[in-house]
Amino acid sequence: MSAPIAEPNRETALRQLHRFIARAGTRYAKSRNFDFGPDRRANVSMLSPYLRHRLLLEEEVLRTALQRHSLGAASKFVQEVFWRSYYKGWLEQRPAVWADYRRSLAGMLNDLESCADVRKRYERAVAGNTGLDCFDAWANELQSTGYLHNHARMWFASIWVFTLELPWQLGADFFYRHLLDGDPASNTLSWRWVSGLHTPGKTYLATAANIAKFTDNRFHPEGLATHAPAPKMPDVYPLEHLPASQSLEASERFGLFITEEDCFPESILGTDAPAAIMGAVATRMRSPLPISDFAEKFANGAVSDALERSSRIFAVNGELTDSLDWGDTLLEWAKAHDLKTIATAHAPVGPVAELLAEAADKLAQHGIRLLQLRRPYDSLVWPHARRGFFKLKDQIPALIERLGNDPVPAAITKKAG
Ligand SMILES: Cc1cc2nc3c(=O)[nH]c(=O)nc-3n(C[C@H](O)[C@H](O)[C@H](O)COP(=O)(O)OP(=O)(O)OC[C@H]3O[C@@H](n4cnc5c(N)ncnc54)[C@H](O)[C@@H]3O)c2cc1C
The missing domain is CATH 3.40.50.620 (HUPs)
Known part of the structure; x- marks a missing residue:
């Protein structure tokens, strides 16, 4: 298995965007949940490493999709892009979640030294040596390519927390260290979501039937946890104001x-x-x-x-x-x-x-x-990411309207010309 992402540059990002965009409509909606394996990824865009480092902007991806498809046809793809913006905005307004994650991770990594049982389970998990063939394959795929399909990320995190009974923070760290798109917001908050901390009371349970169906019968795991208990009293984090945006003064040397x-x-x-x-x-x-x-x-x-x-x-x-x-x-x-x-x-x-x-x-x-x-774009979208995603989802048509139609930010066209 080799890294599926070619070159980390904007030219490649744009090429990949244009190659994918014809499939961002109903085809994406029907097939996006299938993880056909590392050699068959045409059903998803694989744009996340570019978006994460902003070699490509969310607004460019949205505009390109909507030049090709109606909002109705591309709604699933558009919503996924907004999930990214949602997580970024949400964490920006609750920075204590990140600080807590970092603090507890440091403590857990220390505790691994003294807690032989957890260390053994952790080492087997990251080595892809648990005996659960799907989980082991994803652990290896992550470490040899830097990418996992979204559904595999959800199954992996669920098995990590509810079957292997390992702390979510250690799993989030494992992902963050290996993903090309490793992102403090999308990664930390997705792990929290699976664990029942983001939407209190709602956990994500990976089932054998769902894995078999959406891996196209590549895997039929046995021995998965059959329930995913929600934490009783998840921490509540205060909502902080977004700081005012800063700008350069006219003709300022910088x-x-x-x-x-x-x-x-x-x-x-x-x-x-x-x-x-x-x-x-x-x-x-x-x-x-x-x-x-x-x-x-x-x-x-x-x-x-x-x-x-x-x-x-x-x-x-x-x-x-x-x-x-x-x-x-x-x-x-x-x-x-x-x-x-x-x-x-x-x-x-x-x-x-x-x-x-x-x-x-x-x-x-x-x-x-x-x-x-x-x-x-961030100033426009982030204020809508204060609570659940569905509040932001309701605003998508209005936000798209506000974004306008410029395919590429104007300054570049001017200077490059
Ligand atoms: C446990 C877990 C950890 C994750 N960690 C990260 C991470 O560190 N960085 C990251 O970018 N994404 C993360 N995701 C979200 C998602 O899995 C990836 O963004 C997606 O798989 C990237 O593949 P793609 O570009 O082909 O996505 P596509 O399906 O083609 O989606 C288009 C774009 O929308 C965004 N997107 C899609 N799904 C999600 C989602 N569920 N949440 C947030 N944004 C989304 C991505 O920017 C993606 O490139 C995580 C999900 C889970 C369940």
């Missing part, structure tokens, strides 16, 4: 900082050209445990592609740092280029946001502003 959270930065800047450009990758911060080579390489490639593109468009040399001390690195870089402002795409809750927050404090002590520019 440096552009690119991270793996947004690899299409030239589309946020409009016609403003940066005086200097720097890129950085923080994939190593996904976990205290090692990150897969696939995931690191994909994020690295995505940032390098963004750096190369924006350097060309703005005719400014770009540099890539491998430092994780962004405070000192950005400070030196700002001094070298005489920058009082550094602009970066807004980083949603996760390791990049944490590194940026530390860097912003350091820079502020030296009179340098670190501006995080939020995309209008």
